[in-house]
Structure formats: C-alpha cells, structure tokens
Amino acid sequence: MNFNSKIFENNKNISLDNFINKALYDLEYGFYMKKNPIGTDGDFITSPNISILFSEMLAIWCISFWKKLGCPKKVTIVEIGPGDGSLSLGLIKTFCNFKKFDKAYNLKLLEKSEYLIKIQKKKIISNKVKWISRLSEVGKEPIIIIANEFFDSLPVKQYILKNKQWFERYIRLDSSNKLKFNNVKVKLPNFKKVCNFDVAKNQKFIEFSFEAIKFIKKISKILKKNNGGLICFDYGYTKKKMFNSLQSISNHSYSNLLSNPGYQDITHLINFSFFHKLTTKLNLKSETIVTQGEFLKRMGIIERANILSSNKNFKEKSEIFYRLKRLIHPNEMGNLFKVFFFKKKGIKFNLGFI
Numbered sequence: 001m002n003f004n005s006k007i008f009e010n011n012k013n014i015s016l017d018n019f020i021n022k023a024l025y026d027l028e029y030g031f032y033m034k035k036n037p038i039g040t041d042g043d044f045i046t047s048p049n050i051s052i053l054f055s056e057m058l059a060i061w062c063i064s065f066w067k068k069l070g071c072p073k074k075v076t077i078v079e080i081g082p083g084d085g086s087l088s089l090g091l092i093k094t095f096c097n098f099k100k101f102d103k104a105y106n107l108k109l110l111e112k113s114e115y116l117i118k119i120q121k122k123k124i125i126s127n128k129v130k131w132i133s134r135l136s137e138v139g140k141e142p143i144i145i146i147a148n149e150f151f152d153s154l155p156v157k158q159y160i161l162k163n164k165q166w167f168e169r170y171i172r173l174d175s176s177n178k179l180k181f182n183n184v185k186v187k188l189p190n191f192k193k194v195c196n197f198d199v200a201k202n203q204k205f206i207e208f209s210f211e212a213i214k215f216i217k218k219i220s221k222i223l224k225k226n227n228g229g230l231i232c233f234d235y236g237y238t239k240k241k242m243f244n245s246l247q248s249i250s251n252h253s254y255s256n257l258l259s260n261p262g263y264q265d266i267t268h269l270i271n272f273s274f275f276h277k278l279t280t281k282l283n284l285k286s287e288t289i290v291t292q293g294e295f296l297k298r299m300g301i302i303e304r305a306n307i308l309s310s311n312k313n314f315k316e317k318s319e320i321f322y323r324l325k326r327l328i329h330p331n332e333m334g335n336l337f338k339v340f341f342f343k344k345k346g347i348k349f350n351l352g353f354i
C-alpha cells in the first residue's frame, strides 16, 4: 500500500483540503507525522531555527504584554504548532532572566504530530512546560498565544468562479495512477454563517481554510474570557483579492504539488486582510499588520545583535549578522513574512506594531 492507494481507495476524487490534510497529517503517510522537516537537514527552515534573536524578541514582547495586562500572578503562554520546539526553548531561556515573569508564566504546547511531540519533549526539559491536545486545556489565566508558520500549514479549500458558476478544486486519481486537479461544480458554503461576512464578495477565486477559522473562533472565545491576545508570524499578503497561493516545498526547493504527497510540505500564503476582517467581526481588536522586518527592528533586534556580537571574533560576528539579515532584510524573510496581532478589546498594547 502507498499514499495514493490508501487515500484514494474508496473515492477517486477528493477535495483539495482533504488531500492536503492527508498529505501532511495522515498518521501513516503524512509529511509532519514521520519526520522533522525543519532545519538545514530538513525541507525548510523557520525563523526560530535561523537565530535565537527571533525567540528573544518575542520573549521580550510577551513580557511587555504581561506587564500591560497588569503583571498577573499567573499567565499562560501557548505555542500552537511548535514544530521542532526551537521557539519555545528560546522563550524559556530568555524568560529565566526576568525573575518575576519567570515565576508567573507557564507554557503550553499544542502540537498535532506525535512524532514532533517526541522531538519537542527531548529538546525542552522544563517543569514550566505542558503539552495539551486541545485549546480547551489552556486554563483560565490571562493568555498569550504564539503561532509561527502555523496557519500556513493548515489545509485550504479553493473555489473558482467561471461563467457565473462556482467550482471547487478537487484532486483525482486517474486510471494511470496519476494525480490530477479537477474542478467540481458546487454551491459555495454559507460564508455569512461561518465568518460573519460574505467572503465571496468581489472575489473570482477563493482560498480558504475552515480549520483556520475554527481555530480563530475558539481562540476568540478564550481571549474574551481569559483576557489576552494572539500573535502570529506567517508568510502572506494584505491585498483583499485572493489568488492561488498554494505551493509545495521539498528539500528547500519548490516542488510539484501533486508529485510526491507525504514527502513535501504544502503551504499557502495567508490572506491577512481576511484574517483582519474575521477577527474584527468577532469583536476583537486587531492591530495593523506589519512586516516581520518592521516588527523585529521595533523590538530592538539590531541593538541586541550588536550586544551579542560585541565580544565575538570576526567569524562569529559575521554569522550573527548574516542570520539577522535573513530575518529582517526585505529581500529575505523581512517583507514576505507578516506579523498579525489580535487581542481582547480594550487592551492598549501595540508594541512592535507602531
């Protein structure tokens, strides 16, 4: 048995989100379920793996947010989709330099892949950390949720408008055992019910993750109850018009989306204007979206790199600044990656966003 024979055993035609879900998260064949794809030896690299500076800036941001919340005695930090655990490990290392905060926080990790949970547990040995299997386990304390490259790893649906008729993108296994895209006539979901607004208005193409919406809705309830916010870093765009942004990556290069399911990552760009509208409709306060470069520079990443490199030799210094450049330069991750922050209404905290 292989991926195609298992996934298409009973149905030769499955929706795109169903296909992505299986290709990434099938217990047996899913890309994230059988290896660690993150890092130089993997398929792609993420900011916390590039430099500790990224986690440090985020740690300082969390501590400042906690202060703005009135330094509650207990605060929960949640990382969703922690990958190989590098970001959380960096947070813990930084938090322990801030005694009052170090006493107050507990860290909860929500991860879908058992394989990655094992890697995280090996890497993070700390009595501050707990793994949870659903958001309802976060507790009642004020909460700061972090998601780095999480939303782009959720399955998406695509809808295409042709001659006033909407089609949904499916994947079909043809008679020669090849995967092909296939458009199926459909009635659009009731977006007003799902998102509180008409997503299809002024669109000819829709790319849309039901799972992302579910997450944001659950998080919205938690933030309103507990007090707090969510910060997410993802690659994406701020224009309203949606387009086909699906891509697949294997061994640090783009690959053919249908050629090797289970052995390559499948991602999409986040439409941040959609996220902004959704969270506003959910009665949360969303800050203006900024680029990763802007955010990290406002948090003092250049100054921190200068301090870190001050007593280093030339080779070590170049390494620190080379990695810094990858995080903030507009031609590297600085512009393509955006930072989005939403919180319970009334909290006046926007560090890094203005």
Ligand SMILES: C[S@@+](CC[C@H](N)C(=O)[O-])C[C@H]1O[C@@H](n2cnc3c(N)ncnc32)[C@H](O)[C@@H]1O
Residues within 6 Å of the ligand: 032, 038, 046, 047, 048, 049, 080, 081, 082, 083, 084, 086, 087, 110, 111, 112, 113, 116, 147, 148, 149, 150, 153, 154
């Ligand atoms: C692209 S990786 C990002 C890893 C990490 N945040 C980093 O920056 O290195 C996406 C992560 O989200 C996890 N994930 C995907 N769907 C999830 C879900 N529904 N619940 C929890 N984790 C999920 C994946 O298993 C993986 O760890």
